[in-house]
Amino acid sequence: MTEPKCLVNCTxxxxxxxxxxxxxxxxxxLFRKAALRMTEGExxxxxxxxxxxxxxxGLICRDCDKWLKFNSCPLCKANHNLMSGVRDINGKIGCDxxxxxxxxxxxxxxxDVQR
Ligand SMILES: [Zn+2]
Ligand SMILES: [Zn+2]
Numbered sequence: 001m002t003e004p005k006c007l008v009n010c011t012x013x014x015x016x017x018x019x020x021x022x023x024x025x026x027x028x029x030l031f032r033k034a035a036l037r038m039t040e041g042e043x044x045x046x047x048x049x050x051x052x053x054x055x056x057x058g059l060i061c062r063d064c065d066k067w068l069k070f071n072s073c074p075l076c077k078a079n080h081n082l083m084s085g086v087r088d089i090n091g092k093i094g095c096d097x098x099x100x101x102x103x104x105x106x107x108x109x110x111x112d113v114q115r
Contacts (some may be wrong), residue, residue, distance in 0.1 A: 003048050044068060056093045073080050073097065 010031070020027060037046045043050050044061035051062040057080045058070040070080040073095040078084075083097045 041068060057084070057095075 006033070014085070020030065034091035036043065041052060041054075041059050042065065044052060044064060046066045047061060047064040049061065052068065053060050053062055056071065057067075059068040060066070061068060067082065070084075072079045075089060075092060075094040076098045078095055078097040080086075080095065087094055087098070088094065089098050
């Protein structure tokens with residue numbers, strides 16, 4: 001899916017223009033990148049819609065279903081990825097990588113009870 005494009009005029013200092021020319025930096029690419037960076041999380045860099053949801057796993061575009069950013073799990077600090085899931089761990093928001101750690105804690109408690 002390709003978004004229609006348009007021409008925008010912008011005014012920049014001459015020295016900056018010369019610098020960009022010298023560096024061979026494509027102005028269209030530069031403008032697109034800079035604009036997206038300045039508004040990160042507000043507009044989708046894939047489909048350019050603004051229907052973005054802030055969920056525990058990260059930021060997702062509801063129009064094209066692409067992830068814009070992944071958070072790290074607040075409990076085990078693991079980074080979320082495309083395949084990772086969010087799950088409830090004792091009333092807190094955890095992730096797929098959490099359970100092993102939680103199981104260990106439970107075993108420790110049982111050990112204390114048996115003594
Ligand atoms: Zn999108
Ligand atoms: Zn976790």
